[in-house]
Amino acid sequence: EVQLVESGGGLVQPGGSLRLSCAASGFTFSSSRMSWVRQAPGKGLEWVSTISTGGVYKSYADSVKGRFTISRDNAKKTVYLQLNSLKTEDTAMYHCTIEGRAPEGQGTQVTVSS
Numbered sequence: 001e002v003q004l005v006e007s008g009g010g011l012v013q014p015g016g017s018l019r020l021s022c023a024a025s026g027f028t029f030s031s032s033r034m035s036w037v038r039q040a041p042g043k044g045l046e047w048v049s050t051i052s053t054g055g056v057y058k059s060y061a062d063s064v065k066g067r068f069t070i071s072r073d074n075a076k077k078t079v080y081l082q083l084n085s086l087k088t089e090d091t092a093m094y095h096c097t098i099e100g101r102a103p104e105g106q107g108t109q110v111t112v113s114s
Contacts, residue, residue: 001026002024002025002026002027002098002104003023003024003025003026003104003105004022004023004024004095004096004097004098004103004104004105005022005023005105005106006020006021006022006094006095006096006105006106006107006108007020007021007022007023007108008020008021008108009094009108009109009110009111010109010110010111011111011113012086012110012111012112013086013112013113013114014086014087014088014112014113014114015085015086016086016112017082017083017084017085017086018082018083018086018110019080019081019082019083020036020080020081020082020083020094020096020108020110021078021079021080022034022036022078022079022080022081022096022105023076023077023078024077024078024079024096025077027098029074029077030053030074030077031053032053032098032099033050033051033052033053033098033099034050034051034070034072034079034096034097034098034099035047035048035049035050035051035096035097035098035099036048036049036050036070036079036081036094036095036096036097037094037095037097037103038090038092038093038094038095038110039092039093039095039107040089040091040092041091041092045103046061046063046092047061048060048061048064048068048081048094049061049064049068049070049081050070050099051070051071051072051079053074054074055071055072055074058070063089064090067083067084067085067086068081068082068083068084069081069082069084070082079096081094081096083110086110086112087112088112088113089112090110090112091110091111091112091113092109092110093107093108093109093110094107094108094109094110095107
């Protein structure tokens with residue numbers, strides 16, 4: 001059974017930073033491209049970033065490029081998302097996913113507010 005457990009969200013002021021983590025189990029993590037997606041209140045899912053199996057290739061939505069960094073540790077079966085220079089419009093529930101699949105975890109809430 002696929003399990004993805006996100007953590008690291010919270011309330012932060014504009015310009016602040018957070019580091020999200022996603023612990024994976026129940027599938028071959030090292031062979032899976034992983035993504036982060038987010039859902040703001042009243043809106044649909046928005047793709048944020050994807051990382052290749054070895055962590056070399058990374059892609060980002062234009063809205064977060066230059067501010068967010070995705071990474072992974074295959075030994076720990078964990079994918080990360082470093083969020084810097086946060087804006088109020090980054091407020092959302094953040095989910096990690098196996099690329100191309102719908103979110104399967106609870107997500108972690110990021111709220112950016114002064």
